[in-house]
Structure formats: structure tokens, C-alpha cells
Amino acid sequence: MEAQGFVVHNYYEPELKFQRFGGTDQARLAQLNAAAADPEVQVVMALRGSYGISRILPQIDFRAMADSGKLFVGYSDFTAFHMGLMQATGAISFAGPMICDDFIRDEPVDYTLKQLWNCLRGPAHSVRGSAAGNPAVDVSGKLWGGNLAMLVHLLGTPYFAQVQDGILFVEDINEHPYRIERMLLQLLHAGVLDKQKALVLGDVSGYKLAAFDNGYDFDAMLAYMRSRLPIPVLTGLPFGHIKQRCTLPFGAQAHLVSDAEGFDLTASGYPTLGHG
Numbered sequence: 001m002e003a004q005g006f007v008v009h010n011y012y013e014p015e016l017k018f019q020r021f022g023g024t025d026q027a028r029l030a031q032l033n034a035a036a037a038d039p040e041v042q043v044v045m046a047l048r049g050s051y052g053i054s055r056i057l058p059q060i061d062f063r064a065m066a067d068s069g070k071l072f073v074g075y076s077d078f079t080a081f082h083m084g085l086m087q088a089t090g091a092i093s094f095a096g097p098m099i100c101d102d103f104i105r106d107e108p109v110d111y112t113l114k115q116l117w118n119c120l121r122g123p124a125h126s127v128r129g130s131a132a133g134n135p136a137v138d139v140s141g142k143l144w145g146g147n148l149a150m151l152v153h154l155l156g157t158p159y160f161a162q163v164q165d166g167i168l169f170v171e172d173i174n175e176h177p178y179r180i181e182r183m184l185l186q187l188l189h190a191g192v193l194d195k196q197k198a199l200v201l202g203d204v205s206g207y208k209l210a211a212f213d214n215g216y217d218f219d220a221m222l223a224y225m226r227s228r229l230p231i232p233v234l235t236g237l238p239f240g241h242i243k244q245r246c247t248l249p250f251g252a253q254a255h256l257v258s259d260a261e262g263f264d265l266t267a268s269g270y271p272t273l274g275h276g
Helices: 025-037 053-059 062-067 076-089 110-121 148-154 177-189 218-228
Strands: 043-045 071-074 093-095 124-129 137-147 166-173 196-205 233-235 248-250 253-259 262-268
Touching: 025 043, 025 053, 025 062, 053 076, 062 076, 071 076, 071 110, 076 093, 076 137, 076 148, 093 110, 110 124, 124 248, 137 148, 137 196, 137 248, 137 262, 148 166, 148 177, 166 177, 177 196, 177 218, 196 253, 218 233, 248 262
Parallel strands: 043 071, 071 093, 137 166, 166 196, 196 233
Antiparallel strands: 093 248, 124 262, 137 253, 253 262
């Protein structure tokens, strides 16, 4: 990143690793607070995901995070931060790349990096997606979502953002289609999905089908969910645990238009580099 002209402020101390975490809960919280308080920092990007934000959610001062004016970026486990920030303050953050692995690859992925900087520079941002069988859609609403397991994990907690008339995007890895179905049904039964304008699926991969699945695969799950959900379900969003990943402003107003050729998701009205 420095070679590309960025000024990097690193708050991570590798020698402080604790168990499977990048430090104790107190150390990691202190790193986050230090980044948010540094007046020279514009973008706060997570180092990596996996698991850890859940442990410190009660200690995060989300009002201080929002008032810092920083652009917070990450995905996967960082979904919990996005949700907590929105629920507590209404502030917008960014579902996008992280240092690992997006900025340490021998060959950087041009699409992923261009998506990030184009989004952060604004004033609007568009993502193109395509997949066979998507319904025709033309809706507008608040863009939100992220890792499906993390979203479901937050249901019933003070950190679950109550979004009305939203465009919900989800992705996951190492989760069998029946688990994706089960989590979506949980969101349905909890009254979340019927308050949305549309559901957009990103990448769902890393699972293994077994002989006893007997034809039950992602497509079977998708057909069933489309028959059950009261909102349109689209696939083909280039977001998730994949190399070519779009960046999405979490909490921005968005417009989703879909036809037989694909869909365009356009977000606007969010903070950008150099602007509140």
C-alpha cells in the first residue's frame, strides 16, 4: 500500500497474538480506538476476518466511531461492526476488502481494488451482477447485509440493525445450502425479510455435497427460497469470500434494477474521502 502512495498507520502488533486472535480483547479494542482517534487517518481497514468482533461489541463506543468521521472497511466477521454501528448511530460504513488477503497478493486483483477506491471517492457507486433466472426488479432502499452467519448471530441482540424497506445482500463460505436455507428461514421467521424490498445473494461456496443430499444443492435451495420468500431473490452479486469482490456502502440509499441480462446496484448519499 505504501508503494502505491498511501500513508499507512499500523496499529496491529503481531507479537501480541492471543489464542486465535490478533491480541487480547482489550488489546484489539485499544487498536480500534487508536485508529479511530488518529486525526491523520481517513480509512480504517480491518486486517482480516474469521472471528473476534463479537467478543468486543459491548465495549465498542459506536458513537465515538461515527463521530470520528473515519471510513471503516471490512467484510466477513466485520459484518458485526457494520451492524452495530448502524444500529447505534445510523452511520454508514463499507463492506469491502481487508489487508488479508486483498492487499498481500502477489498479483493484486484489479477489480477488487478499483471497486474500493471508486466507492470511497464517490459520490455514487455502481456494481454490475449477472446470473441466469433473476427476476425483473426495480426497487430502491437502504443497502445493508454482509456475512449471513454473522447477521443471524446478531438477531435478538442490541446490535441488529432494524432496517425497513432495505435491499439486503448476503454471502457465506463453508456453509452447506441447507444451512443457508436455515439461516434465511430464521430471518424470515424473525420478521426481517418481509420488511425488505429485495434479497441479493453474493458468493456461497466452500461446501461439499454428499450422496444423501439426493439432488438438494444450491439451485434446489434457491428455488425453494424463491417459493417461500415474499420478496424477489437475486443471485450473481460479486461479493463474498472471493478474489473479485465489489465494495458496498453499508447503509447508503441504493437503486436495484434487474432484467434478463443482469442487474445494476447503484448506491449514493454516503460519506466519501475528504467529505462527511
